[in-house]
Amino acid sequence: MLYEPEGYDARQWPDSYWRASCAPLPPCPELTGLNRADVVIVGAGYAGLNAALQMVEDHDADVIVLDAGQPGWGASGRNGGFCCLGGARLSERAIRRRFGMEAVTEWAGFERDAIARVRENLQRYGIDAQACEDGELLLADSPRAWARMQAGPVPVGARLLDGDTLRSEGLNTGAYLGGLFVPEGFGLHPYAYVTGLARAAIDAGVRLYGDSRAIALHPDATGWRVESTVGLVHARKVLIATNGYSDELLVPWLHRRILPAISNIMVTRPLGREELDTQGWTRRLMAYDKRMLLHYFRLLPDNRLLFGARGGLSFQPASVQAFARRARAEFELVFPAFADAQTEYSWNGLVCLTASLAPYIGQVPGTQGLWLALGWHGNGVAAASEGGRRAAQAMMGDHSAPPAITRRPPPRFALPRKWALGAGMALAGLIDGPMRAV
Numbered sequence: 001m002l003y004e005p006e007g008y009d010a011r012q013w014p015d016s017y018w019r020a021s022c023a024p025l026p027p028c029p030e031l032t033g034l035n036r037a038d039v040v041i042v043g044a045g046y047a048g049l050n051a052a053l054q055m056v057e058d059h060d061a062d063v064i065v066l067d068a069g070q071p072g073w074g075a076s077g078r079n080g081g082f083c084c085l086g087g088a089r090l091s092e093r094a095i096r097r098r099f100g101m102e103a104v105t106e107w108a109g110f111e112r113d114a115i116a117r118v119r120e121n122l123q124r125y126g127i128d129a130q131a132c133e134d135g136e137l138l139l140a141d142s143p144r145a146w147a148r149m150q151a152g153p154v155p156v157g158a159r160l161l162d163g164d165t166l167r168s169e170g171l172n173t174g175a176y177l178g179g180l181f182v183p184e185g186f187g188l189h190p191y192a193y194v195t196g197l198a199r200a201a202i203d204a205g206v207r208l209y210g211d212s213r214a215i216a217l218h219p220d221a222t223g224w225r226v227e228s229t230v231g232l233v234h235a236r237k238v239l240i241a242t243n244g245y246s247d248e249l250l251v252p253w254l255h256r257r258i259l260p261a262i263s264n265i266m267v268t269r270p271l272g273r274e275e276l277d278t279q280g281w282t283r284r285l286m287a288y289d290k291r292m293l294l295h296y297f298r299l300l301p302d303n304r305l306l307f308g309a310r311g312g313l314s315f316q317p318a319s320v321q322a323f324a325r326r327a328r329a330e331f332e333l334v335f336p337a338f339a340d341a342q343t344e345y346s347w348n349g350l351v352c353l354t355a356s357l358a359p360y361i362g363q364v365p366g367t368q369g370l371w372l373a374l375g376w377h378g379n380g381v382a383a384a385s386e387g388g389r390r391a392a393q394a395m396m397g398d399h400s401a402p403p404a405i406t407r408r409p410p411p412r413f414a415l416p417r418k419w420a421l422g423a424g425m426a427l428a429g430l431i432d433g434p435m436r437a438v
């Protein structure tokens with residue numbers, strides 16, 4: 001694991017607003033004894049649970065899901081709730097060059113399907129995840145970023161909003177000059193969504209075990225023996241859906257092929273109507289900026305402001321507090337009228353990057369029946385949901401179900417990852433420059 005053990009301690013829930021504002025799932029039991037299943041899935045987040053549901057519902061498979069904590073303990077229970085396009089960092093040009101034009105269209109279709117999948121899940125399983133206003137706003141924080149946004153292609157259905165339009169549409173901030181509105185996606189309660197999936201999986205017959213960390217995988221003539229801290233499972237196939245929380249000792253092939261990165265979130269007390277009007281931020285749109293170390297924010301249904309910021313190289317308290325202070329200062333710059341609204345919740349978690357800049361959905365090369373579905377590049381609410389489904393389809397024989405860009409195994413990072421992350425963050429800080437009030 002790349003960071004200190006406290007970042008991976010699945011017995012401790014983060015101090016997140018999501019857990020505080022949603023009835024928790026009754027604890028799933030620990031695995032005990034020796035068990036058999038067709039498939040074992042390691043990781044009960046969006047990817048693992050969607051894969052499990054797909055296997056049970058469409059293939060009538062006997063599935064066991066193991067989580068080191070309880071379902072949703074990982075990023076799926078603690079993210080910003082932006083159900084949006086994304087999941088890879090490859091530019092359209094790079095996809096075309098490496099995989100051909102068809103792959104560009106295919107990936108764009110996957111991103112849209114992924115959002116539709118989440119909507120369908122909410123409806124099909126009767127999950128109330130407090131879905132918010134449709135669409136997403138990308139904001140420019142400098143004249144150069146705004147000029148680029150205006151010069152760049154405007155996707156079909158998208159709309160450029162200058163400063164005056166932002167103000168007149170209830171999207172006024174102290175730090176952005178203009179933005180691009182994209183109609184796809186919506187905000188949701190991430191923990192309500194993941195616990196809803198867990199309930200649906202249990203109802204569908206999936207055997208879901210909590211506090212059951214997989215610690216070793218042993219291949220044999222008929223499949224895999226998965227050893228956990230509490231019990232054993234034998235299955236023909238295994239899916240590792242552990243994303244940023246992956247243990248490289250469990251799957252040594254992953255070593256240096258994934259880069260877990262820290263993302264931080266703070267949530268304020270509920271804001272009053274007058275404060276919202278004074279700031280001129282009254283919409284519930286998902287918003288993020290064009291900076292390399294990006295900020296993302298949205299007004300929640302109970303009028304709290306959620307504000308997220310990338311960054312951090314350690315889970316040590318001093319480092320976590322330093323990043324929380326920085327995020328708070330940036331929040332006050334973006335929303336000067338909310339400067340008196342104290343932070344009531346603050347937490348962090350791990351997203352997962354790869355050197356190929358794309359997720360990987362496929363077998364561990366050189367093995368039979370050991371699969372991976374991970375690397376959602378900070379945008380996994382939708383992508384991991386659909387990615388988990390596609391992984392299940394591939395495991396059941398449809399090898400072309402995952403998009404082409406996700407079928408190529410990621411290479412190793414060339415440089416030591418902490419070093420690369422530190423250098424990358426320093427460079428990003430230089431390119432971004434300090435945030436300024438407009």
Ligand SMILES: Cc1cc2nc3c(=O)[nH]c(=O)nc-3n(C[C@H](O)[C@H](O)[C@H](O)COP(=O)(O)OP(=O)(O)OC[C@H]3O[C@@H](n4cnc5c(N)ncnc54)[C@H](O)[C@@H]3O)c2cc1C
Nearest residue numbers: 043045046047068074075076079080082214349379380381
């Ligand atoms: C702070 C933060 C904000 C984010 N905001 C957004 C956002 O707004 N929109 C968006 O699209 N994405 C966002 N993301 C990313 C998104 O949350 C993830 O991409 C997505 O949740 C990944 O889902 P997953 O199922 O692949 O993995 P996870 O949800 O991380 O689940 C992995 C699970 O594996 C378990 N596990 C690990 N090792 C083992 C083991 N050995 N044995 C058993 N279980 C194990 C863990 O306990 C964990 O529950 C954010 C992430 C973070 C951290």
